[in-house]
Amino acid sequence: MDLRKINSLTKYPSILTYHKLGERGKLTEELNEERGYLNDSDTIYIYEKVDGENARIIFLKNPSGEIDYLIGSREELLYAKGDRIGNPYGNISEFLKPLAEQLTANDFLQGDWALTVVYQESYGGKTKAAKNYTENKTQAYRVFDVFSLTRSELDSLLLLPSEKIAEWREHGNQPFYSELEKNKFIEANELAYAPLLHEVSGAEFPTSLENTFRYLKSFEQTRVGIDASGKSEGIIVRSAHRKQIRKIRFEDYERTFRK
Numbered sequence: 001m002d003l004r005k006i007n008s009l010t011k012y013p014s015i016l017t018y019h020k021l022g023e024r025g026k027l028t029e030e031l032n033e034e035r036g037y038l039n040d041s042d043t044i045y046i047y048e049k050v051d052g053e054n055a056r057i058i059f060l061k062n063p064s065g066e067i068d069y070l071i072g073s074r075e076e077l078l079y080a081k082g083d084r085i086g087n088p089y090g091n092i093s094e095f096l097k098p099l100a101e102q103l104t105a106n107d108f109l110q111g112d113w114a115l116t117v118v119y120q121e122s123y124g125g126k127t128k129a130a131k132n133y134t135e136n137k138t139q140a141y142r143v144f145d146v147f148s149l150t151r152s153e154l155d156s157l158l159l160l161p162s163e164k165i166a167e168w169r170e171h172g173n174q175p176f177y178s179e180l181e182k183n184k185f186i187e188a189n190e191l192a193y194a195p196l197l198h199e200v201s202g203a204e205f206p207t208s209l210e211n212t213f214r215y216l217k218s219f220e221q222t223r224v225g226i227d228a229s230g231k232s233e234g235i236i237v238r239s240a241h242r243k244q245i246r247k248i249r250f251e252d253y254e255r256t257f258r259k
Helices: 003-010 089-104 151-158 162-170 179-188 209-219 250-257
Strands: 019-021 027-031 043-049 053-061 067-073 077-080 115-124 139-149 196-201 234-238 245-249
Touching: 003 053, 003 067, 003 077, 003 115, 003 151, 003 162, 027 209, 027 250, 043 245, 053 089, 067 089, 077 089, 089 115, 089 139, 139 151, 139 179, 209 234, 209 250, 234 250, 245 250
Parallel strands: none
Antiparallel strands: 019 027, 043 196, 043 234, 053 067, 053 115, 067 077, 115 139, 234 245
């Protein structure tokens, strides 16, 4: 199997800011409507944006039912079961190996799938914002997305050239679990997850810079502290099927309103 293609099709796609970025990194009043929008009729789910290292565990099932797994950062594969790849970056693979082994033994691995990717933020430890979560450099994880492919879907994708796989990914074609499916997966496997902070209709969600910043401030303290509880990075706002998703970070709004 071409690991470069597996790496590409399982990378987590970039998330746009809610308001567009303008000069000097300051936000404008214009909303970012590219690739979807927060529709008035949708229920919008508000999650804490955890500040750490984006990580993924990639499970592969061959036709005979044997399970393999890979662990990756946002950009590259760091570990393959059996030490076939070894990269110590961010302590991600060493930290997530026990979780990968736990999931390999769980019932979710039955059924019609050939590839399942579990995305989590690996935070605390020696990450940049660790002080907001831990005083003792303890490391933790929070799952925030999952998707699966059947054998025919995976085989079809792997036949594509690498640039077409990247295009498929960046156009939002990864079949992420719906909010309901994701929550069932998390509960069934007893996983730690990014906390749901609020639910609101799209019509009620603020649109102006000032009102959005005011709304954001109600989630200023992190809900995922390990042995400390500092400032949150911000929030992720998303629809039930994740077709609309945006990031709203304190850093961006504080820079915009700084005099």
